[in-house]
Amino acid sequence: MRRIARPNRLPLALAVLALLAGCGDDRPPLFAADAAGGLPKQADPARGRALIAERGCIACHVVPGVSAPPSRVGPRLDNMGRQAYVAGLLPNTPDNLVRWLVDPPAINPRTAMPDTGLQRSQAEDIAAFLLGPATRGSAP
Template sequence: MTGACGESRPPLSPPALAAGKGLDADPARGRRLIAERGCVACHTVTGVRGPASNVGPPLHELWRQAYLAGVLPNTSDDLVRWLLDPPAINPRTAMPATGLQKADAEDIAAFLLSPDGARGRAP
């Protein structure tokens, strides 16, 4: 169906439940970083307090999605790449460059790609 709309992305299945497990990262720290870095100013994240916002998409159950930001296959590596510099991947994104260090992005990705993270707790 996406072919009829001019889309050229191949269909993907959602990633495996263990998507965040491939990272040597700390999902509990990732949850803290989401709060500290103000991600909830634009995104809702289960288990992280913040204002009601719908500027960016909600980030709960991210591990179930086939694509990240509508353009990248949903893998741990691609989420880390996105978190490090969203405009480098999609210049039209409203998400600014984050200034994250790679270890920070890996921790955030481990939390977001974990089914436990979707329930608001670090695995």
């Protein structure tokens, strides 16, 4: 009788375990959520929230804490501190989020998000709001 050679399954099992271990929702945020790390001190989340309402962001985005009829043109802007990438392209650091907000087509010429004419300081206010506790809700 011929023996069928069995591959050693231990490495595979270990790899699966390692993957499963990474699936929990108890991952820490990608960067410290307190200060929206790296933004200038004067970045003001309350001003950012007001700008989101004034600049028409809510025509395209659902934003926790900013009431508007729901829109699904763009993604929900909740819990951004836990997100890995901005617009699927830039590693989600405060600075990259600001870069995106100031001029999305400069980052991705094919994006549907227009340049909304924000000054850098205004984008920093908005980033402080989006990365802060107000948008965190109960989502993982």
